[in-house]
Amino acid sequence: MTNSEQERWSRVKGRLRSTVGEDVYTSWFARMDLEAVQDESVHLSVPTRFLKSWIQAHYAERVLSCWQAEMPEVHRIDLSVRTAMRCATPAKEAPVAVEARRAERSDAKPVSNEVRTSAAASLATSHDALGGSPLDPRLTFASFVVGRANTLAHAAARQVADGRRGDPVMFNPLYIHAGVGLGKTHLLQAVTWAGNAGGERKVLYLTAEKFMYGFVAALKSQTALAFKEALRGIDVLVIDDLQFLQGKSTQAEFCHTLNALIDAGRQVVIAADRPPSDLESLDDRVRSRLAGGLVVEMATLGEDLRLGILKSRVAAARAHHASFDVPEPVLDYLARSITHNGRDLEGAINRLLAHSKLNNQPVTLDMAEREVRDLVRPQEPKRIKIEDIQRVVARQYNVSRSDLLSSRRTANVVRPRQVAMYLAKTLTLRSLPEIGRRFGGRDHTTVLHAVRKIEALVGKDITLNDEVESLKRQLQD
Numbered sequence: 001m002t003n004s005e006q007e008r009w010s011r012v013k014g015r016l017r018s019t020v021g022e023d024v025y026t027s028w029f030a031r032m033d034l035e036a037v038q039d040e041s042v043h044l045s046v047p048t049r050f051l052k053s054w055i056q057a058h059y060a061e062r063v064l065s066c067w068q069a070e071m072p073e074v075h076r077i078d079l080s081v082r083t084a085m086r087c088a089t090p091a092k093e094a095p096v097a098v099e100a101r102r103a104e105r106s107d108a109k110p111v112s113n114e115v116r117t118s119a120a121a122s123l124a125t126s127h128d129a130l131g132g133s134p135l136d137p138r139l140t141f142a143s144f145v146v147g148r149a150n151t152l153a154h155a156a157a158r159q160v161a162d163g164r165r166g167d168p169v170m171f172n173p174l175y176i177h178a179g180v181g182l183g184k185t186h187l188l189q190a191v192t193w194a195g196n197a198g199g200e201r202k203v204l205y206l207t208a209e210k211f212m213y214g215f216v217a218a219l220k221s222q223t224a225l226a227f228k229e230a231l232r233g234i235d236v237l238v239i240d241d242l243q244f245l246q247g248k249s250t251q252a253e254f255c256h257t258l259n260a261l262i263d264a265g266r267q268v269v270i271a272a273d274r275p276p277s278d279l280e281s282l283d284d285r286v287r288s289r290l291a292g293g294l295v296v297e298m299a300t301l302g303e304d305l306r307l308g309i310l311k312s313r314v315a316a317a318r319a320h321h322a323s324f325d326v327p328e329p330v331l332d333y334l335a336r337s338i339t340h341n342g343r344d345l346e347g348a349i350n351r352l353l354a355h356s357k358l359n360n361q362p363v364t365l366d367m368a369e370r371e372v373r374d375l376v377r378p379q380e381p382k383r384i385k386i387e388d389i390q391r392v393v394a395r396q397y398n399v400s401r402s403d404l405l406s407s408r409r410t411a412n413v414v415r416p417r418q419v420a421m422y423l424a425k426t427l428t429l430r431s432l433p434e435i436g437r438r439f440g441g442r443d444h445t446t447v448l449h450a451v452r453k454i455e456a457l458v459g460k461d462i463t464l465n466d467e468v469e470s471l472k473r474q475l476q477d
């Protein structure tokens with residue numbers, strides 16, 4: 001892709017982001033990549049079939065018009081699924097999980113490349129036979145870089161992966177949540193590779209989308225019972241991208257499967273882009289079951305971690321391109337400037353590799369600055385959660401969070417509750433009904449009343465205005 005195409009793509013993404021809003025953009029478009037622009041067509045890709053059909057059904061026109069605003073000659077958007085391309089890569093790279101496990105044993109002997117390749121291939125085949133989603137051989141514990149943002153999630157995942165059949169299950173489900181591109185899929189696939197490597201347990205990795213398709217397909221072919229039994233016959237069920245689980249009957253089935261597995265002492269590992277309490281479309285029972293195990297957040301990647309990931313990417317690239325080198329100052333620059341997510345870091349190294357190979361030039365700081373310009377994004381405003389608002393408001397007014405959610409109507413509780421609802425409306429993208437639900441199941445008209453009331457009061461009441469401003473600062477810092 002040329003620099004001008006990249007810049008144009010960044011502008012199109014900016015347009016999309018402002019047309020659909022931050023939340024919708026993050027849910028549906030953050031993982032959309034530009035593949036090519038040819039004549040009147042733009043080729044985009046997304047990682048799952050589900051995203052593809054959702055975007056086509058709901059946002060096709062908008063994506064097209066954002067492109068047309070930049071390139072009027074574009075008349076067609078082609079959307080493809082990237083997973084297939086990514087996973088079609090033969091398992092050429094070292095299946096490091098197998099290697100790492102063997103190395104941990106004291107009698108381990110060096111493992112040849114062919115042995116490693118065939119071991120990974122056979123693991124992948126048996127995983128496929130269980131009906132699992134495709135696994136990427138690169139996403140193992142050995143290539144996962146641990147830092148402050150993910151220490152706990154990594155330790156919990158490692159514990160699950162190293163467990164043996166019959167071991168007591170320590171936290172169930174293990175629920176990992178993080179923003180886009182912060183390593184959830186990497187960690188979940190690492191658990192699957194490592195868990196299956198011992199050969200003793202069956203670990204099944206499914207995207208929520210695959211779970212839905214599997215269930216719908218089983219219902220259609222009237223083999224739903226067999227599907228449920230197969231699911232319940234595994235030792236560890238790993239479900240990725242749970243926020244995409246849609247539909248009442250699939251959710252009910254998911255809930256049964258979850259209960260059956262947990263009650264039978266089988267481990268469940270889940271990843272999503274938000275905590276269980278924010279999975280608005282799931283019913284309360286599922287949410288509380290999800291929250292009942294260990295919920296771990298992976299924070300945004302710190303600079304050290306970003307540097308570690310970049311170094312590990314360069315080392316992986318050098319295994320195939322021995323002459324490829326990225327000088328320390330360039331790595332430092334990338335780690336400092338590409339702050340957003342792991343996918344952008346990977347993209348940056350791929351670009352430097354492509355550029356230096358195609359032009360036969362060493363990587364320099366100048367070149368890096370040019371190549372990754374569009375990945376260096378201005379710091380985005382912090383995403384504020386309703387729980388944070390409730391916590392900060394409760395602290396400021398010396399009431400408890402449950403007071404805010406309760407039906408108490410004494411003045412010392414009513415005003416803080418209204419302030420909290422007002423902040424929820426102004427600082428988050430949540431709708432009035434959603435806010436109402438999060439404040440003890442109140443009606444949206446109550447929220448609207450609170451918002452209007454505080455809006456009117458801050459114009460007249462200086463003390464209240466100062467309090468609200470101070471709360472905003474605390475939340476935004």
Ligand SMILES: Nc1ncnc2c1ncn2[C@@H]1O[C@H](COP(=O)(O)OP(=O)(O)OP(=O)(O)O)[C@@H](O)[C@H]1O
Binds near residue numbers: 186273342
């Ligand atoms: N700690 C890490 N160590 C090594 N690589 C990482 C780490 N965190 C993220 N990455 C890399 O960043 C990229 C994106 O990570 P991944 O796909 O796991 O993100 P995700 O959280 O599942 O994102 P999404 O919400 O889009 O599904 C991958 O190439 C992954 O290998």
